[in-house]
Amino acid sequence: MNCAIYTRVSTDTQAEKEFSSCEAQEEKIRAFIKSQNNWEVFKVYSDPGYTGANLNRSALQELLEDIRQGKINIVLVYKIDRLTRSPKDFYYLIEIFEKYKVDFVSITERFDTSTPAGRLLRNITLTFAQFERELANEKTKDKMLERAEKGLWNGGIPPFGYRAVNKKLIPDERESEIVRLIFETYVETGSIAEVYNTLKERNILNRHGKIFTKSSIKNILSNPVYIGKLKYAGKIYNGLHQPIISELLFNGAQELHKKKIRKMKLFRNYLFAGLITCEECGSKMTPTYTNKKAKRGRKRYFYYRCTSTIKRDWQVCTIRQV
Secondary structure, three states, rough: OOEEEEEOOOOOHHHHOOOOOOOOOHHHHHHHHHOOOEEEEEEEEEOOOOOOOOOOOOHHHHHHHHOOOOOOOOOEEEEEEHHOOHHHHHHHHHHHHHEEEEEEEOOOOEEEEOOOOOOOOOHHHHHHHHHHHHHHHHHHHHHHHHHHHHOOOOOOOOOOEEEEOOOOEEEEEHHHHHHHHHHHHHHOOOOHHHHHHHHOOOOOOOOOOEEOOOOHHHHHOOOOOHEEEEEEEOEEEEEOOOOOOOHHHHHHHHHHHHHHHHHHHHOOOOOOOOOOOOOOOEEEEEEEEEEEEEEEEEEEEEEEHHHHHOOHHHHHOOOOOO
């Protein structure tokens, strides 16, 4: 069994003390290894003068890399706090040991995952680690819900049209004008494609200096943030930020979109829906239809269309529809 000895002391002064030095820890661990059957020292990893509050230690990182490469069977320390003083980091390290089937032994605290009792303790430790993570997630969700109920933005990349200033959404003058243009053009024309063409013709770019995609335009048109509201966990809350457009304009866009969806509903099963991709660009092919004049009124034709031409531009792919 390849054994890795890990030693650490916090300061250079402490490193020089006879009974707490890395050398003293190593000596006691070697004696423990010698008392076991078929255990051999593979390598000593020593971090003198490093804090145990984080994992930014050269020897520890080298140890973890050797573990990932399958070179080590057992990691031994004098005390658990030599490995880390952080419960969170300890859980993280134990999970790495578990993943690569490496046992962990603290020779002074009877924490030995090579034994049934030690493995039980390890499993209890990991269970508590999972519990703490889930508890932390619940606290985060509760905090975010509380902020949403107060009308406060929960952070992240601010939606187009706004800037983040001191954790608050503030309208951006240039982007706000573009948002208004998008809504007004859509309500006037009833077409996302027309909005896209208008922006492209006027060379109006997004905040990254790129052409707006049809999907990004669609996201803007459906985001209630522009009427001073916030969406969190599927619910809408009144925000404290300044609206960019009127509710009348926003609601008009939503009603128009609903009408288009009802009109475009296809009461038909598509055999290859979700199964075929575009040969040229690799995008998915989506079922759609078009109506054309016929001798007896209008006739509906069904086909599959490359989604890249829907999301970006009609010219981006030569295989537009089949």
